[in-house]
Amino acid sequence: AQKVTQAQTEISVVEKEDVTLDCVYETRDTTYYLFWYKQPPSGELVFLIRRNSFDEQNEISGRYSWNFQKSTSSFNFTITASQVVDSAVYFCALSEGGSYIPTFGRGTSLIVHP
């Protein structure tokens, strides 16, 4: 069965600090997809990134970067030079190639103080 663990419940930082959100996953499938979503206070879920299991290349998008390591079953998310607007709940999710039914982690609440 698939499982996603986000051990950090809440992270509080001061603006301009770098912050890393951890995500550890479990799956028996060799084909799977990993995701990060942002949920600001308004409630909508904003898609950030999708990675498939065959692509371990790290990705950078502006201040955001993702580190995918199959050896440790982790897909961590780093925000560089955090801003107040980054304050939100961030969810990591996993879907297996066979079912395409996603499982979400419990989420990490990021609070960025000015």
Add this chain to the structure above:
Amino acid sequence: SAVISQKPSRDICQRGTSLTIQCQVDSQVTMMFWYRQQPGQSLTLIATANQGSEATYESGFVIDKFPISRPNLTFSTLTVSNMSPEDSSIYLCSVLGTDYGYTFGSGTRLTVV
């Protein structure tokens, strides 16, 4: 990626009544999902709704409480029946796109009083 219109965005309902939530997608999609997000919690999958077949419910969710319709490839409804305060949550629909990414509706904030 698909664009989803979800209605209503929020509602306050009396206990014992029912509310139907609608999701309209701007393109045809096979797989659609309905989630519940209780306050401060993660997303919990209620059911998967594929067009032309009965919805598949996750453990802890039953059709009598959460009937789902999926009349075509662009539309689905979720009804929350005989509501109690414990049903107060955000309800979200989601679709699986051709790029294997998931798009979400804007959510329905339900408060049961």
